Every structure is written in C-alpha cells, then in structure tokens.
Amino acid sequence: MSSYNILFYLYLSLVLLLLLLFAFFVSVQLKIVLLYVFNFSQASNVFNQTMNFSDVSYECLFNFHLHISDYFLCISLSEFYLKSSDVLFDKIMIYVSLGLIYSQLSCWHIAEYYYLQSLSLSPRNKQINVALAILYSKLGYTEKSQYFYDAISLLDRTLD
Known part of the structure; x- marks a missing residue:
C-alpha cells in the first residue's frame, strides 16, 4: 500500500x-x-x-526582404510605396521591381503586366526591354521576344 x-x-x-x-x-x-x-x-x-517614407528607406527595406526571399513583404512594400509616391521615376522603379519579384515567383503574366506598365512610362528604357525579351523567351513567345530584342538593338544604335 x-x-x-x-x-x-x-x-x-x-x-x-x-x-x-x-x-x-x-x-x-x-x-x-x-x-x-x-x-x-x-x-x-x-x-x-x-x-516620411523616403526612397532610401524603400530601397533598404526592399533589398532586405528580397535578400531573405520574403516576396510577399516586397510586393506589399512596393504596392504601398506606389500608392504614396507621385514621382514618375519612382513608379518606373517600382513597376520594374514588381515585375522582377513576380518573375522570380514564376507568375509570368503578372510580371508581364508590371513590365508593360513601366515600359509605358519609359519606352526607351533598355533594362525594361531586356526584361520583357527574357520574359517572352521563357514563355515561348518567340515573335514578341524577337520584337524586344530588335528594340534593344535599335536602342543601342541610337545611343551610340
């Protein structure tokens, strides 16, 4: 017991x-x-x-979250900054950044949308044309990719 x-x-x-x-x-x-x-x-x-949400703070936060592959916060941060900024150069940079993120996530059509938005604001930007050419090559759209490769070579000739 x-x-x-x-x-x-x-x-x-x-x-x-x-x-x-x-x-x-x-x-x-x-x-x-x-x-x-x-x-x-x-x-x-x-x-x-x-x-006060400056360009420097946006770039630092964006690069930090991109480095740790936290794409959702990169997208949220970019969308927030896009709504709060009225500067044309900032909008181009943000659209390219969003296109880059969606490309890395393999959301090709959303990436295409953001690249085309940035291209509409800056049609002579070589970086955007290269990104679109690569994007269309990955999607298998040879005619569209060739169009942007031709546009890049035309931009190179006009810049020389």
Missing part, C-alpha cells in the same frame, strides 16, 4: 514538474509576442507622426 502512495506522489511530482516547465516556455513565448506587439505599436506611432 505504501509503495502505491510513493508511486502516486512520484507521479504527481513528475506532472507538476512538467507543468512548471510548460508554463515557463509559454511565459517566454508570451513575453516575446508582447514585445513584438509593443515594438510594432511604437514603430507605427513613429511612422504616423513623421509620415
């Missing part, structure tokens, strides 16, 4: 130890979540006070 009591108390102490260990890890995770929420609220307050 006493051996059963010892086993029961041993079982209770083991369960209590496991519950304490579990409570420790839950409290650590809860602390981390609360710190993230606090940091996010402070960052949003600072952003709302300054409302």
Whole structure:
C-alpha cells in the first residue's frame, strides 16, 4: 500500500514538474509576442507622426526582404510605396521591381503586366526591354521576344 502512495506522489511530482516547465516556455513565448506587439505599436506611432517614407528607406527595406526571399513583404512594400509616391521615376522603379519579384515567383503574366506598365512610362528604357525579351523567351513567345530584342538593338544604335 505504501509503495502505491510513493508511486502516486512520484507521479504527481513528475506532472507538476512538467507543468512548471510548460508554463515557463509559454511565459517566454508570451513575453516575446508582447514585445513584438509593443515594438510594432511604437514603430507605427513613429511612422504616423513623421509620415516620411523616403526612397532610401524603400530601397533598404526592399533589398532586405528580397535578400531573405520574403516576396510577399516586397510586393506589399512596393504596392504601398506606389500608392504614396507621385514621382514618375519612382513608379518606373517600382513597376520594374514588381515585375522582377513576380518573375522570380514564376507568375509570368503578372510580371508581364508590371513590365508593360513601366515600359509605358519609359519606352526607351533598355533594362525594361531586356526584361520583357527574357520574359517572352521563357514563355515561348518567340515573335514578341524577337520584337524586344530588335528594340534593344535599335536602342543601342541610337545611343551610340
């Protein structure tokens, strides 16, 4: 009888130890979540006070998220900056960036849309023509890719 009591108390102490260990890890995770929420609220307050989203901050954030292959944040950041910027050069840069991201995600038709948007704003841009030629080559549209390769050679001749 006493051996059963010892086993029961041993079982209770083991369960209590496991519950304490579990409570420790839950409290650590809860602390981390609360710190993230606090940091996010402070960052949003600072952003709302300054409302300053510069080209440099966009490029730094975009390159950081592109480097770690976080394409969703790159797309979100680019769309946000596209809505907040009225500068033509910035829009061309953002459209090219969005085309690049969607190309890397193999969403070829969406990439084509953004490259064509940038091409409509800057038809003599060699980088955009090259991107479209490569895109159409990957899609197997030989006539369209040849058209853009011809446009690139024409741009090269006019620039010389």
